Amino acid sequence: MVKKHTSDIGFSEAPVCVSEWRRFRRVFFERKLVTFGLVVLVLMVIAAAFAPLLAPYDPYDLGDAGESLLQPGGEHLLGTDLLGRDTLSRLIYGARTALMVGFISVFISGFIGVPLGIIAGYFGGVINMVIMRAMDALMCFPMLLLALLLAAVLREYDVISGIWVVIIALSIAIIPGYARVTHGVTLSIKENEYIMAQRAMGSSNMRVMFRHILPNAFPPLIVLVTMQLGALILAEAGLSFLGIGIDPPGAAWGAMVWDGYRYLANNPALWLAPGIAIALVVFAFNMVGDGLRDALDPRLRGLL
């Protein structure tokens, strides 16, 4: 934040700078769709956080006989599934699964991918070759296919179970994205004179990399994280649609689409509700990512 050094006579010592934060907000909220995306995400986070309070029914409660496959309306706002569970409640609990998979995967892969990218970019040479070629190799596979393979292997050997299989599989699958972006920005940041100045002051390589290069690499990484959250939620839905992922009776949007898929015509709410939820959230993440990208774009700095 900018501090203003204003004395009594109203003479300011430092030129009044336009706050970065104000400029950021201005560009970010300029587009209505970005604002809309942010609202959707905030609502989703609230839903996930307060799921037990918001959900009208227990998402695992099978309900009484005759309550299965109810149409929307009445007591169950979005109807019930084959086992008589309330769709709306499961939808709200599904937000938890989606966000958990998204955020934890992003965190794990960032934790591995970002240092790899910085190290490769900073040292160059053989280290760069080894790390980046490994990332390229990982990148050859489509993300979903790789995650599927990893999930299958992890399951087979019983290393971990349930939702963690999905989280770990997706984390590994998106590491190359982080490594590449970080590698790219590191290459350009390390040419700056302040990096040379830091080395001339006796900073170690570790200090230069993680105290001086990393914070400068944040803007593109923030954008990447936001964009990838959308992709991850979509991938998680894909995996649970294919039957890999959360163990029943846990609620996941992808699995709900799969369940509803058998009642395509006679009970559309079953697959439409989670389907729309997935589409909306992915769209929202992409919009927010777009907005962040524009707002953090250094070329737009100084524009009011």
Add this chain to the structure above:
Amino acid sequence: MPSIPGSEAYSSDKEKSMAELFKVENLKTQFHTEGGVVKAVDGISYHIDEREIIGLVGESGCGKSVSQLSVMQLISTPGEIVGGEVIFEGQDLLKYKTHGPEMRSVRGAKIAMIFQEPMTSLNPVLTINQQLTEMLELHLGMSKKVARERAIELLGMVGIPSAHNRIDDYPHQFSGGMRQRVMIAMALSCSPKILIADEPTTALDVTTQAQLLELMKDMVERFKASLVIVTHNLGVVARYAQRIYIMYAGRIVEEGTTKDIFGKPRHPYTIGLLKCIPRLDEEEGRKLVPIKGLPPNLINMPPTCAFLPRCSYKIKKCSREPWPPLKNLHDQHYVSCYANTQERDK
């Protein structure tokens, strides 16, 4: 609390011990490029005495910056230091590992460097406080609080008004001249023995240049440090340096006291440099004479004197013999030239 150099009253004693502090012997740095080997620094030797200000002058690409980066072991691939010695406090710095702890404890703490571009020499995402205290914590092991106090004091010393308010500002809130002041404060924060200023004023306007040079001179006197001013501008060093080294194509072609260099220049290149800058103490109407031609390509240099194609004093011997070695003229005045330029000018 340990006594902090620079805090005590300004010492006015002008007597300088002429003890040799730092010596570079036959330093060679090469860049391995696709076009061939670039001999950026081709065997230079110089020394710095305690509390002395020296100037290293030469045009762009003559290897003056590279020589200074080599001394600090900050040359990265494709560059390589291929030979020479850098003797400081009885140790050869080139024997230290580039990233090793010994070399790191020299950089910043014993030998500090200021760079050309103040606009980009500070990390834009960290506050001045974070960047200044980092050095103090790293090299002097100060606590955060003590380091902050010291940082404020340093900022005050380099002439930043209301330093206690400005210390938490970011670099973009400072002007170029102010940022260079911060850089000076940062470079001197661990009271180094030598301050290397690599074209410290090139990117600044003329009025700020004068202020900063004056400040740098005051500060090194206060901290009892030596100063190396690297520049392409003879005018900058004229006033401050005690001795001047003139570099051309990776070698030192003339060295001497400032008086010698300006009063009795002997190398054709030095003469050329002086002819192309205006002076206040000369008759009106003298035409400024540029040096003909371009600096040589440092790849595949001929064995003869590199200045030969541009030289107006050349004699037959010049095109036959290899690059002339530095020969002593008198006291501290050395020149690397076969021709007797003094006689020709008469």
